[in-house]
Amino acid sequence: MLEIDFNSDVGEGIGNDARIMPFLSSCNIACGAHAGSESIIAATVRLALAHQVKIGAHPSYPDPINFGRVVQPMPIKDLSVTVKEQILLVKQSVKTQGGTLSHIKPHGALYNQAAVDARIADCIIDSVLEVAPECSLYVPYQSVIAQRAKEKLNIKQEGFADRNYQSDYSLVARSLPEAVLMSPPEVWDHVLPMLTKNELRTIEGTTLPFQLETLCFHGDHPNAVAILQYVYEQCRAHQIAIV
Numbered sequence: 001m002l003e004i005d006f007n008s009d010v011g012e013g014i015g016n017d018a019r020i021m022p023f024l025s026s027c028n029i030a031c032g033a034h035a036g037s038e039s040i041i042a043a044t045v046r047l048a049l050a051h052q053v054k055i056g057a058h059p060s061y062p063d064p065i066n067f068g069r070v071v072q073p074m075p076i077k078d079l080s081v082t083v084k085e086q087i088l089l090v091k092q093s094v095k096t097q098g099g100t101l102s103h104i105k106p107h108g109a110l111y112n113q114a115a116v117d118a119r120i121a122d123c124i125i126d127s128v129l130e131v132a133p134e135c136s137l138y139v140p141y142q143s144v145i146a147q148r149a150k151e152k153l154n155i156k157q158e159g160f161a162d163r164n165y166q167s168d169y170s171l172v173a174r175s176l177p178e179a180v181l182m183s184p185p186e187v188w189d190h191v192l193p194m195l196t197k198n199e200l201r202t203i204e205g206t207t208l209p210f211q212l213e214t215l216c217f218h219g220d221h222p223n224a225v226a227i228l229q230y231v232y233e234q235c236r237a238h239q240i241a242i243v
Contacts (some may be wrong), residue, residue: 002240004195005156006232007212009058009107011036011044012067014220021051023228025242026214028058028105028138031086032071034068035060039057043091049099055071056138058126059086061105068108069174076123077223083110091132103156104128105138112171114145121145124151141200141211159212161191161231162221166205171201182223185231191215195240 007026010017012035021027029044030036035046048055061066062082083106092100106114106124116122121144127138129152136154140148149155162181164172173177179185193199193207200210217228237241 002195004212004235004240005054006217006228006242007045007056007105007158007214008217008219008224010048010104010219011040011058012220013040014224015042016158016219016225017044017047017224020217020228021047021053023049023232023242024053026054026056027178027227028056028103031057031059032109033060033062033082033151034064034066034107036090036184038093041090042097045090045097045099046095049097054102054150055094056105056135057087057090058105058133059083059110061110063109064242067134067220068110068128071109071113073175076119079120080123080127082126084131086229087131094139101132101135103136103138106134111140115140115143115170118144118148121148123193124227125149128153129169131149138214138216140169154239155211158199159191159194159210162217162227163218164190165200167202167206167208169200171228172222178203180221184223184227187227188231188234192234192238196238203206 005025010027011029022096024043027048061072094101114124136156137149138158139155202206
């Protein structure tokens with residue numbers, strides 16, 4: 001039987017965490033930099049533990065105004081400090097409630113930049129090694145951070161269920177109308193070849209090789225609940241286990 005991890009970004013104040021959690025096997029909790037707060041982190045950890053969902057930290061550029069989706073020029077030393085502080089904030093909350101932090105997944109602009117920029121990738125890798133070396137690191141397939149992290153950390157290669165890709169494996173920019181897939185059947189058609197054929201269909205119409213261990217559903221998507229439920233049910237119908 002095929003297996004896949006379903007993850008989603010939570011604790012971001014969207015208001016649907018309780019509705020999407022039953023369909024997840026892991027979650028990425030905002031660390032207070034682009035969204036969230038200590039009290040929201042604690043509540044989200046509690047919710048994830050109740051649903052037996054693996055818990056990850058979701059560090060970001062400290063930029064709530066842009067929801068962490070705009071690159072913030074800052075010294076690498078300062079970026080390292082904030083990434084470590086964010087991870088530790090979630091890690092401590094999980095520990096306090098009797099759980100274990102499972103993974104780290106950078107958010108937004110930080111994630112996208114680490115995919116192509118060795119300096120940013122190394123900053124994230126070194127920060128994780130310092131404060132949470134036991135955790136997996138969620139990374140994009142064929143990315144700079146995946147290549148640089150694979151000898152140092154356990155990595156999980158990630159695909160995006162609700163986002164279109166370009167032929168260089170990058171996500172289509174959110175400023176473009178075709179960036180986000182909106183309907184549940186459309187998302188399933190996008191995901192199925194990833195899971196069953198190790199193939200990615202790009203916006204240009206090309207088909208590329210693709211490997212993934214975890215599949216991301218954006219919690220802030222307007223149709224997040226419907227999409228997750230539909231793909232969850234389709235996976236079960238196609239004998240694909242969500243683990």
